[in-house]
Amino acid sequence: MIGGVTGLLVLAATPIGQVRDAPPRLAAELAGADVVAAEDTRRLRRLCRDLGVEPSGRVLSYFEGNEHARTPALLEALGAGERVLLVTDAGMPSVSDPGYRLVAAAVDAGVPVTAVPGPSAVLTALAVSGLPVDRFCFEGFPPRKAGERQRRLAGLAHEERTLVFFESPHRTAATLAAMADAFGGDRPAAVCRELTKTHEEVRRGPLSELAAWAADGVRGEVTLVVAGAPPAAVPADPAAWRAAVAELTDGGTTRKEAIARVARAAGVPKREVYDAVHREDAP
Structure with a gap:
């Protein structure tokens, strides 16, 4: 100024x-x-x-x-x-x-x-994907190197929000195959190609099918949309809640988000899971 x-x-x-x-x-x-x-x-x-x-x-x-x-x-x-x-x-x-x-x-x-x-390619792909849009996260481009990509995707395997990625056409097949390994081949997804352009294409299906389709080559600008992980069933048992929260936080999830996820999966208020976790922490 x-x-x-x-x-x-x-x-x-x-x-x-x-x-x-x-x-x-x-x-x-x-x-x-x-x-x-x-x-x-x-x-x-x-x-x-x-x-x-x-x-x-x-x-x-x-x-x-x-x-x-x-x-x-x-x-x-x-x-x-x-x-x-x-x-x-x-x-x-x-x-x-x-x-x-x-x-x-x-x-x-x-x-x-x-x-x-x-x-916005992110919002356009999300809207036409046919996958849940109420909660989503944008992950940008996955790492180019296979090992780094595998680790990044493994960290997202339990993410319940719909995932949106950008990818280059020549890496799309490898990324879809890596997603099928990390998320499971039956996880629903969509490959959105050349959005709003003359040759626009949205191909929907399980990750394993999309990876097989992409193996023959993909052209154009690509945005990938992947369904989030289904909530894991958690018994109505405070010990099970504590174990589930610990597993999520060990994987990098914040404690607040881990408690929220476990509460949703168990069908109980967040306060009950919070109290169970903090009782265990108390001296």
Whole structure:
């Protein structure tokens, strides 16, 4: 902030497929921003051409390779009172795309941050998957290395919320096979490919069937949606509750969430499981 003047950081969603899905405010923000930070300036130029708009401000590249080095300059522009627009290749900035560092720095500096909502592969895939949407978690891209991927998925094997992942097409088959091993081949899932584009495809089925289908190769942008684990049956016995909570916390679940899960599985109020666990902890 310079002389009491504060800029504004605007995060703008861009189409994940059809340009007609661009939010109406996007063109106005592109035309009026003092600085446009884009993950790929060539794609930005194509998007502007399709929208019939010409940015009036400075256009800078802002991608994974230069995000750390370029953030201070953008923060300086915000401190000077400029309006900085951040766009990525598709979807919402900072969601598995560049942006988090700049948002965190702006928040720390007291700079207002707002967003132009719009297309999201995460929410689109979740909505069309046919799987439960009341509770879900986004896990981004699974690790590329097989061992790390196996450990990450093993840690999610008992997650009861619907899981959403991004994956590259050439790793989709291996990831689906690893999910079938970690979650069980009969776990329901959906492979959402080329969402909103001409060749959009949503293939639903058990993980084992989807892994076999993907073995022949998958093309395009891929989002995977996997059903959460069914609640494990827990007897109406405080000792069993304590053992179940201990098993979950040993696997990395917080005690609060573990107590909530065990209570749901046992069909009892959380307070009863909480009391049982803490009686055991008491000296």
